[in-house]
Amino acid sequence: MAKISIDRSRSVGTISRFIYGHFAEHLGRCIYGGIYVGKDSPIPNENGMRKDVVEAMKAIHLPVLRWPGGCFADEYHWRDGIGPNRKRMVNTHWGGVVEDNSFGTHEFLELCRQVGCEPYITGNVGSGTVQEMSEWVEYINSDGDSTTVQERWANGRKDAWNVRFWGVGNENWGCGGNMRPEFYADQYRRYQTYCRQYGDRKLYKVACGPSDGDLKWTETLMKNAGKMMDGLSLHHYTVCGSWQDKGSATQFTREQYYRQLQATFKTEEILQGHCAIMNRYDPEKRVGLIVDEWGNWFNVEPDTNPGFLYQQNTMRDAMVAAISLDIFNRYCDRVYMANIAQTVNVLQAIILTEGAKMVLTPTYHVFDLYQGHMDARQLDCFVEAETVGEGEFTMTGVTASASEKDGKVTLTLSNLKADEGEEVVIRLKDETIAKAEGRILTGRMDQYNDFGKEEKLKVEPFTGFSIRDGSLTVKLPACSVAELTIG
Numbered sequence: 001m002a003k004i005s006i007d008r009s010r011s012v013g014t015i016s017r018f019i020y021g022h023f024a025e026h027l028g029r030c031i032y033g034g035i036y037v038g039k040d041s042p043i044p045n046e047n048g049m050r051k052d053v054v055e056a057m058k059a060i061h062l063p064v065l066r067w068p069g070g071c072f073a074d075e076y077h078w079r080d081g082i083g084p085n086r087k088r089m090v091n092t093h094w095g096g097v098v099e100d101n102s103f104g105t106h107e108f109l110e111l112c113r114q115v116g117c118e119p120y121i122t123g124n125v126g127s128g129t130v131q132e133m134s135e136w137v138e139y140i141n142s143d144g145d146s147t148t149v150q151e152r153w154a155n156g157r158k159d160a161w162n163v164r165f166w167g168v169g170n171e172n173w174g175c176g177g178n179m180r181p182e183f184y185a186d187q188y189r190r191y192q193t194y195c196r197q198y199g200d201r202k203l204y205k206v207a208c209g210p211s212d213g214d215l216k217w218t219e220t221l222m223k224n225a226g227k228m229m230d231g232l233s234l235h236h237y238t239v240c241g242s243w244q245d246k247g248s249a250t251q252f253t254r255e256q257y258y259r260q261l262q263a264t265f266k267t268e269e270i271l272q273g274h275c276a277i278m279n280r281y282d283p284e285k286r287v288g289l290i291v292d293e294w295g296n297w298f299n300v301e302p303d304t305n306p307g308f309l310y311q312q313n314t315m316r317d318a319m320v321a322a323i324s325l326d327i328f329n330r331y332c333d334r335v336y337m338a339n340i341a342q343t344v345n346v347l348q349a350i351i352l353t354e355g356a357k358m359v360l361t362p363t364y365h366v367f368d369l370y371q372g373h374m375d376a377r378q379l380d381c382f383v384e385a386e387t388v389g390e391g392e393f394t395m396t397g398v399t400a401s402a403s404e405k406d407g408k409v410t411l412t413l414s415n416l417k418a419d420e421g422e423e424v425v426i427r428l429k430d431e432t433i434a435k436a437e438g439r440i441l442t443g444r445m446d447q448y449n450d451f452g453k454e455e456k457l458k459v460e461p462f463t464g465f466s467i468r469d470g471s472l473t474v475k476l477p478a479c480s481v482a483e484l485t486i487g
């Protein structure tokens with residue numbers, strides 16, 4: 001039996017809704033085919049955006065979308081993607097396919113309008129110029145009668161979009177230019193100077209941060225540019241084995257299931273390391289940690305383009321999403337945004353498409369179950385559970401998050417055991433629980449939703465709990481993620 005104790009008097013702060021953010025790169029079938037099919041496609045669309053995919057994004061209130069990369073961002077020249085004559089290029093990072101730039105700035109911002117989310121645009125530092133990024137901000141945000149703004153008018157858009165989130169480069173220690181932290185810190189200072197403020201909406205500028213445990217990068221950036229940034233990014237993928245063989249997304253043993261989950265818990269150590277440095281330079285916690293790429297990275301599915309990073313998505317992915325989101329929620333005093341990689345058809349996708357067909361993955365359903373935490377006050381939530389796992393891959397058997405909004409407490413809790421149920425007793429410290437409602441996602445660890453088959457994995461109403469003496473006793477099935485609304 002496990003126990004969860006929620007203390008409403010203790011909180012580290014508000015859980016930013018942007019922790020539930022997403023990322024869409026010009027990579028494989030994420031944008032083309034997955035999101036954008038063009039106005040003339042037989043697939044139902046509005047202004048070229050797939051209606052089914054946009055509806056799915058709206059249903060989870062997807063709050064922010066990062067674009068155009070990724071590595072692609074540092075070879076993307078935004079003028080190639082506006083106006084009637086779009087330049088063709090070869091996407092040398094991802095699959096060597098022709099990029100016809102039919103999805104550009106106007107299309108991305110139209111997508112965000114349809115979804116109702118904030119855009120988060122990453123500028124090109126690796127192969128671009130300060131002028132190019134500066135003019136992109138001007139093109140999108142200015143109302144002044146300049147030649148650049150006139151170009152936007154000529155392309156059919158009168159009003160400025162007022163985009164708030166701007167990333168200054170991506171992985172500039174690697175695919176974004178192989179820079180040293182000292183050099184990038186200076187580049188960041190320069191580029192951000194010319195990302196001008198137009199109108200009243202203050203820009204939120206994100207500096208490129210480290211990958212995983214590169215503390216030197218964080219230290220150098222915070223020391224030399226900390227005062228000029230609003231956010232510092234961090235990328236962390238859960239990869240087991242080697243980069244050459246990361247394992248299959250669907251064919252795995254129980255030991256490999258636990259290995260992936262245990263590796264995900266390491267995200268907490270990584271956050272701790274970077275947060276400790278940020279706390280030294282920024283004790284007021286003004287600068288947000290922006291985990292703008294995270295998730296499982298497995299081998300591509302057989303017979304697919306290795307440069308397209310297409311992988312299926314099982315209940316193991318759902319558990320990894322739940323563990324990760326619980327960690328981000330606990331660190332919400334520093335983590336302001338997180339963007340799972342990537343929205344459609346790439347890596348740990350929430351949506352998969354095949355022609356006109358669409359499948360919602362178990363990871364999608366975790367984002368659905370966690371919606372109650374968006375912009376809610378995080379609550380201290382103490383979990384006592386027995387250790388689970390196999391061999392050297394052991395961890396707590398239950399992970400959870402609690403928050404409060406509009407007088408209601410949202411508790412999300414997951415039973416990580418692959419094939420055994422778990423009873424969990426939940427208490428609200430110094431209070432009694434009078435009523436609760438529940439929803440759940442559960443299935444076999446390697447089960448997934450597939451095209452043309454019944455969608456077995458989905459959120460269902462959950463009634464497997466009882467209230468006695470003011471506390472809740474929940475019977476969680478094996479491998480499950482549940483949401484309880486209390487009060």
Ligand code: AHR
Nearest residue numbers: 069070071072170171341
């Ligand atoms: O998400 C795939 C790639 O992973 C991104 O383009 C890059 O930023 C990271 O290395």
